Amino acid sequence: MTIYTTTKALQKKLFSLPIESSIGFVPTMGALHKGHISLVEKALQDNSHVVVSIFVNPTQFDNKNDLVKYPRNIDEDTALLKNLGDSVIVFAPSSEEVYGEKVKAKKYNFGGLADEMEGQHRKGHFNGVGTVLTHLFRIIEPSKAYFGEKDYQQLQIVRKLVLLENMPVQIVGCPILRESNGLAMSSRNERLTDAQRNEAVFISEILKQTRENFSKKSIPALKRAAKKAFDENPHLELEYFEIANSDTLTSAKRKQKGVSFRAFVAAFAGDVRLIDNMAVN
Numbered sequence: 001m002t003i004y005t006t007t008k009a010l011q012k013k014l015f016s017l018p019i020e021s022s023i024g025f026v027p028t029m030g031a032l033h034k035g036h037i038s039l040v041e042k043a044l045q046d047n048s049h050v051v052v053s054i055f056v057n058p059t060q061f062d063n064k065n066d067l068v069k070y071p072r073n074i075d076e077d078t079a080l081l082k083n084l085g086d087s088v089i090v091f092a093p094s095s096e097e098v099y100g101e102k103v104k105a106k107k108y109n110f111g112g113l114a115d116e117m118e119g120q121h122r123k124g125h126f127n128g129v130g131t132v133l134t135h136l137f138r139i140i141e142p143s144k145a146y147f148g149e150k151d152y153q154q155l156q157i158v159r160k161l162v163l164l165e166n167m168p169v170q171i172v173g174c175p176i177l178r179e180s181n182g183l184a185m186s187s188r189n190e191r192l193t194d195a196q197r198n199e200a201v202f203i204s205e206i207l208k209q210t211r212e213n214f215s216k217k218s219i220p221a222l223k224r225a226a227k228k229a230f231d232e233n234p235h236l237e238l239e240y241f242e243i244a245n246s247d248t249l250t251s252a253k254r255k256q257k258g259v260s261f262r263a264f265v266a267a268f269a270g271d272v273r274l275i276d277n278m279a280v281n
Helices: 007-015 034-046 064-069 074-082 095-099 125-140 149-164 187-191 194-199 201-213 219-231
Strands: 023-028 049-054 088-091 144-148 170-174 237-245 261-269 272-279
Touching: 007 049, 007 088, 007 125, 023 034, 023 125, 034 049, 034 144, 034 170, 049 074, 049 125, 074 088, 088 125, 095 125, 125 149, 144 149, 149 170, 149 261, 149 272, 187 272, 194 201, 201 219, 201 261, 201 272, 219 237, 219 261
Parallel strands: 023 049, 023 144, 049 088, 144 170
Antiparallel strands: 237 261, 261 272
């Protein structure tokens, strides 16, 4: 399996493929796990070839320490991808290759999708996501791009992005993969101690309780119960718990017939920030 590090080399490879080829795209920041691999496998089912990018994007980190500490292991990542066959193409560019000399995010108007939750707590994050994906979509020109629902707010914003930038890419959302204990798979889990990994299961347990009680309690009561549970947990520090409209991501105050809702959590285990979400109706 060849790893391409420049746009020129990657595009030369893509242009050499048979004209009937279809290109799927799975953007990642490396530190691959089974969740990423499931995205690639889904993309391989739908397309003749799949490009997997491995690029830790500096413009989507509002916390520079988080950027420095983000796990990187290109050798382990490519070893995992190699098992998936020759139809997988790896693109691992440098920051200079993607951005040139000026590493700067474009400002987008995502119509309110970026104002809630992650947008409130990670200023400029989604501008960075939009900027790098626009670069990558234009380099690769995929038919479809695949994103996990763990970053559900990001998924909705990417759907808006392709409309704003008028890019003919179909965005495919894929289910969250979880550990056997319920913890959502995440590259950040690599930074957890064994004890923290066990304690972090509490996040998915609260989401499940919210889902189970959704038909029985009001939305404000569900939010209060979740926040109280986190307040009483000495191992995790809650950043936010929210129940929102699945489509608009606006904070929900009451249930509405025919509207789907999701519960969202961001919490810290030590200095490791974890996010998760779950459909509740």
